[in-house]
Amino acid sequence: MSLLSYLINGISLGxxxxxxxxxxxxxYGIAKMLNFAHGDVIMVGGYAALTMMLSLNAxxxxxxxxxxxxxxxxxxxxxxxxxxxxxxxxxxxAVLITAIGVSYLLQNIVLLIFGSSPKSFQSVVLVPDLxxxxxxxxxxxxxxxxxxxxxxxxxxxxxxxxxxxxxxxMLAVSEDKGAAQLMGINVNGTIALTFAIGSGLxxxxxxxxxxxxxxxxxxxxxxxxxxxxxxxxxGGIGSIPGAMIxxxxxxxxxxxxxxxxxxxxxxxxxxxxxxxxxLVKPTGLLGKKIQEKV
Amino acid sequence: MQRMKTNKNFKSNLITYGIVIVAFAxxxxxxxxxxxxxxxxxxxxxxCVYVILAVSLNLVVGISGELSLGHAGxxxxxxxxxxxxxKCMVDVIPISGLxxxxxxxxxxxGAAVFGVLIGIPVLRLRGDYLAIVTLxxxxxxxxxxxxxxxxxxxxxxxFSMKDQFSLGMEPDGVMLLSxxxxxxxxxxxxxxxxxxxxxxxxxxxxxxxxxxxxxxAIKSIRDNRIAAExxxxxxxxxxxxAFTVSAALAGMAGALYSHNLATLQASKFNFNTSILALVxxxxxxxxxxxxxxxxxxxxxxxxxxLRGLADYRMLIYAIVLIVMMLFNWAPKALxxxxxxxxxxxxxxxxxxx
Numbered sequence: 001m002s003l004l005s006y007l008i009n010g011i012s013l014g015x016x017x018x019x020x021x022x023x024x025x026x027x028y029g030i031a032k033m034l035n036f037a038h039g040d041v042i043m044v045g046g047y048a049a050l051t052m053m054l055s056l057n058a059x060x061x062x063x064x065x066x067x068x069x070x071x072x073x074x075x076x077x078x079x080x081x082x083x084x085x086x087x088x089x090x091x092x093x094a095v096l097i098t099a100i101g102v103s104y105l106l107q108n109i110v111l112l113i114f115g116s117s118p119k120s121f122q123s124v125v126l127v128p129d130l131x132x133x134x135x136x137x138x139x140x141x142x143x144x145x146x147x148x149x150x151x152x153x154x155x156x157x158x159x160x161x162x163x164x165x166x167x168x169x170m171l172a173v174s175e176d177k178g179a180a181q182l183m184g185i186n187v188n189g190t191i192a193l194t195f196a197i198g199s200g201l202x203x204x205x206x207x208x209x210x211x212x213x214x215x216x217x218x219x220x221x222x223x224x225x226x227x228x229x230x231x232x233x234x235g236g237i238g239s240i241p242g243a244m245i246x247x248x249x250x251x252x253x254x255x256x257x258x259x260x261x262x263x264x265x266x267x268x269x270x271x272x273x274x275x276x277x278x279l280v281k282p283t284g285l286l287g288k289k290i291q292e293k294v
Numbered sequence: 295m296q297r298m299k300t301n302k303n304f305k306s307n308l309i310t311y312g313i314v315i316v317a318f319a320x321x322x323x324x325x326x327x328x329x330x331x332x333x334x335x336x337x338x339x340x341x342c343v344y345v346i347l348a349v350s351l352n353l354v355v356g357i358s359g360e361l362s363l364g365h366a367g368x369x370x371x372x373x374x375x376x377x378x379x380x381k382c383m384v385d386v387i388p389i390s391g392l393x394x395x396x397x398x399x400x401x402x403x404g405a406a407v408f409g410v411l412i413g414i415p416v417l418r419l420r421g422d423y424l425a426i427v428t429l430x431x432x433x434x435x436x437x438x439x440x441x442x443x444x445x446x447x448x449x450x451x452x453f454s455m456k457d458q459f460s461l462g463m464e465p466d467g468v469m470l471l472s473x474x475x476x477x478x479x480x481x482x483x484x485x486x487x488x489x490x491x492x493x494x495x496x497x498x499x500x501x502x503x504x505x506x507x508x509x510x511a512i513k514s515i516r517d518n519r520i521a522a523e524x525x526x527x528x529x530x531x532x533x534x535x536a537f538t539v540s541a542a543l544a545g546m547a548g549a550l551y552s553h554n555l556a557t558l559q560a561s562k563f564n565f566n567t568s569i570l571a572l573v574x575x576x577x578x579x580x581x582x583x584x585x586x587x588x589x590x591x592x593x594x595x596x597x598x599x600l601r602g603l604a605d606y607r608m609l610i611y612a613i614v615l616i617v618m619m620l621f622n623w624a625p626k627a628l629x630x631x632x633x634x635x636x637x638x639x640x641x642x643x644x645x646x647x
Contacts, residue, residue, distance in 0.1 A: 034422060036569075082616055085624035093361065094623035097576045100569055101619060104612035112605055226429070226565060233426045264474075268437035271430035275415075278427055282419050 005137055006259045012143040014251020015150035019205040020228035021243035023198030029238035030174040030194045036099040037078060038202060039225015040106040045071045045203030046210040047110055050121055060124035067203040075199025076192050078102055110218040118217040121210035142212045154244050170194060230274050236287025245285060307501045310584045318490045333598050339554040341594045342489025343547045346496045348574035348590040349583055350543035353500050356581030358536035359516030361425040364432025365544055365571050368405040370563035372545025373552035374439055376401030377477045381470050384481060394483035398549040405545020409538040417533045432568055439560040444471040476559035484553035492550055496543050500583060512536050577618060
């Protein structure tokens, strides 16, 4: 029974990773950049929701919506100011370092506004805990909501990309920017839209993460950010189902590793599994094999 | 033509050594006349550490063309191997300078071994996948050191992965490595002079490697892997060479770092340290060794120089970083520089590409 509850916890944590990884993977697929500030957008989302609930006494649902709006606007702004000018830069590393600069910037702005001490986050989840098998197996409301939101997001995102014009435009831009532009697609607008969706998802992930692990500090986002990045690579970066599978597997491995092997080594185990997977399948679980032309 | 180019490289290398020596002389003069604040004095050795780290990382990122996000891991290995060696040898080799010399060798060798072990599987991967695996190795090294407990008593060494008490040592036992607390009571063998000598050694190794036949092979792989392979260059061998040399030099930086501290903890060598080194490399110019040296000095000193701004200093650091990246790399900014700042910057803008 304990194995089952660990598994459920793992899937719940993995769902959060998956939602963050979706943002990573979409941005990577379309802009070919590793957005290291993504983890910090999660943290900003958490603070936005917390501020709404504490100082304005807002309904948790409204707080979540505000967090999504704040992060979406933030994502678009970051892209326009810091990333877009560097899109044609000579080295892809330039935009990577700028992303790191943005990450420092967000951390320090939040640090100045809210202070460095961790704040306790009040859960936004109103669903009661579920008790199964006469109390032997308890599933918290947060877990249920996290898993369900993950599934809903996954379905919505897949439908959006495959069935709408904007989604098809995204696919086209990620395939070939120049050709997409020739077909009349607004490349800048499409990339901005991708950042907007990724950042909105980050806000949801931030709120869910803080509801399950109720402590929020300016550095909350960085470790989940790195883990989600690992998850995205694990599943094959650029692939949306890959991010989902990668995230959930990562969550399960982390929780089981913590429970059965060693709490201190849990992170090392996660990374070791990643390395083994990449050595066997060098482009991740669902990654496309890159054809090289001479 | 070839000779002219070699001469030019030679001159450029001499300038790089010269800058380091002049900077050392200035710092020493300032220090002896008492014009250096205690904060800056404390920064002298860390600056040397970061210069070595940046130059070594530039060998992988700039010359070999692979993005490594786990460089702090090699520094960590070097730091722990060398500090462990010094702690064991403190009675055997009483002379501080000699002990430090051997400690640096041990640190570099340890990191090189890890470089080979990690390099062989990792260098099969490309681009961002390679980056993530190096990141993963950096985190693994940090986590694994955190669970090691090593002690020594009259019976010899004791080793455990659980805690201090499961070592079962005699009462006279001494803890050498105690998990997350790391290594304590390291002799402070490093000095600014030692740091500068290590920088010069690093520069000598890297600059000579770049200009050598092997270095040209490494650069040809960076520029076009398939073309390089087709003319018979052994890709794995040369990539591994760059990676291992870089790891060994990072281990040297780690040795210098650990002998400047009383307590050494693995948590210091996290992802942020690797990123910091990468920032030096990119800001100084990818593949430009002299740029790495200057960027490492300026950016290590900058947060301390901004200390007067108290809480705002990291905020300003972040803004400076973003603005400098945009100014140095954005095509529009380069165009603007070309047009308005004219000749002065034209050369550097071209080199930046």
